[in-house]
Amino acid sequence: MTILSASPPESSGVPSVTSRRGGGLVWPWVICLIIGVALSLASPFMAAADEVQQKTSRVVIVGGDRDYPPYEFIDKDGHPAGYNVELTKAIAEVMGMKVEFRLGSWSEMRSALQSGKVDVLQGMSYSVERSATVDFSLPHTIVNHAIFARRDSPMINSLDELDGRAVVVHRGGIMHDYLVRKGFTGKLVLTDTPADALRQLSSGKHDYAVVAIVPGMYIIRELKLTNLIPVVRNVATHRYCYAVAKGNAELLSRFNEGMAILKKTGQYEAIYNKWLGVLEPPGVSWKQLAKYGAIVVGPLVLLLGGFALWSRTLHRQVALRTADLTREIAERRNAEEELRLNQQQLVQADKMAALGILVSGVAHEINNPTGLILLEVPSLKRFFTDASKVLERYYQENGDFTCGGLPYSRMREEIPRSLDKLQDSGKRIRRIVDDLKDFARQGDTACNEIVDLNVVAQAAVRLVEPSIRKATDCFNARYGEHLPKIRGNAQRIEQVLVNLILNACQALPDTGRCIELATYYDPGRGIVAFRLRDEGIGISPEHLSRLTDPFFTTKRDMGGTGLGLSVSAGIVKEHGGTLEFDSTPGSETTVTMTLPAYKEDKTL
Secondary structure: OOOOOOOOOHHHOOOOOOOOOOOOOOHHHHHHHHHHHHHHHHHHHHHHHHHHHHHHHOEEEEEEEOEEOOOEEEOOOOOEEOHHHHHHHHHHHHHOOEEEEEEEOHHHHHHHHHHOOOOEEEEEEOOOOHHHOEEEOOOOEEEEEEEEEEOOOOOOOOHHHHOOOEEEEEOOOHHHHHHHHHOOOOEEEEEOOHHHHHHHHHOOOOOEEEEEHHHHHHHHHHHOOOOEEEEEEEEEEEEEEEEEEOOOHHHHHHHHHHHHHHHHHOHHHHHHHHHOHHHOOOOOOHHHHHHHHHHHHHHHHHHHHHHHHHHHHHHHHHHHHHHHHHHHHHHHHHHHHHHHHHHHHHHHHHHHHHHHHHHHHHHHHHHHHHHHHHHHHHHHHHHHHHHHHHHHHHHHHHOOOEEOOEEHHHHHHHHHHHHHHHHHHHHHHHHHHHHHHHHHOOOOOOOOEEEOHHHHHHHHHHHOHHHHHHHOOEEEEEEOOOOOOEEEOHHHHHHHHHHHHHHHHHHOOOOOOEEEEEEEEEOOOOEEEEEEEEOOOOOOHHHHOOOOOOOOOOOHHHOOOOOHHHHHHHHHHHOOOEEEEEEEOOOEEEEEEEEEEOOOOOOO
């Protein structure tokens, strides 16, 4: 490297760098030059070190929601607390960061992140729309949202059923964004906190609230909002992450790295279990399961072994005694059978006669209060119509007010509907009572009435409606149009239909099976028919031919006497009709009753 010399004027007083005997003035300049070059080469590294030191020592401002327990909230001492806060502190410790918490309303914190007043939000649900303005970390938990309602509210099954309702949501929350994006058509009520949303719902102001399930259950427990329940527990699931301003990849990577370290060391699981684990049912380890199994199964095996030995000894004794009793019973059975059957027939006939008297008396007693209801309800309806004008004027002038424990704006719609339902129920009670009185009446047994089979069938269905509702959720009745009349006794035909429908109800193994009823006219045969099909257990082929035999029954253990179908067959035969059975065991049974159509004698 060649160093060029420059000789200044002598008057300047600056020594020359040219070689001079002794060389005492050259070396200081050379040393200064070397130091300058070294400093210029080291300055980038020093600047990088300063930048790293500044980033490490700079306080990271962490934002969060002040009222979102148990994730993040201000505790009773005024300090930030919750799962998010403790997780952030742990990440800051392992990453050597200094953090400062600022908790406020959620909408304020979102704005603060965008304006740079906070560096990171410690809990934000991920969505594609939000990812356009912020960058998200890896999720540190999953948040499920639920629909909450009052216990007396109508049950719903999905978010779609909320359309047209008044729904409370957390302002700026993920479900607020979702419902707006979805085009929600109901009334959206916004609150600053989830707790405010649940308070308003509990007070009866709105219909439903959509809140994250864990904060919702936590708030209900802490505030003792005992009239609220989650009606749909998982309507939406979102990833819960840290969020930074768009492009702040360096800060985001430090939080991701910190979470990875916490998960490896087990700190993350400890924090999660402390704040969120108590809200989930604890698991049972295999060790506990084996321990409890040994405690329970050991004595149980010994007990079962003792029972087995005792049962074997008892079985031998019972077998010997049974053989003796069988011989004695066989000898007495033949003698008692005929007497027993005759007694059953008399007892059943006496019971039915007594039942008829009781039904008539009860029907008369029920008709008195029912008549009073039907008499007073129209007066109440007229009173409410007149009073509603005054109440409506008061409502327009003073706003909503409580009336009967509910807002007037709701009561003015509910009361007319309630009065209408009350009047309809009274009419229905009177109709059922009249049907019972007709069924129990001991009328003329002559078969000379002109009867409409549809009217008789409808009366029979009304009588046994409670049994039908208990037996099946799928009952279908089709009544033929323009049926010809039949000649007979309406009361006795109704007795047959009631017996057939009750038998069909008793044949169903569960409420998922159906019963179908139909009436129709067959002009080719000149008959009017009643067909009843049930999806019950069916009838064995060997029993079909004996169904109408007196005292034959397959329901002896259920109290059956075997008289119902026998009497029914006799009544149908008296009317000149037929009673036919068709059955597939384990699948279905069809009963068809046919009666000759009545033909008017037009001859003069």
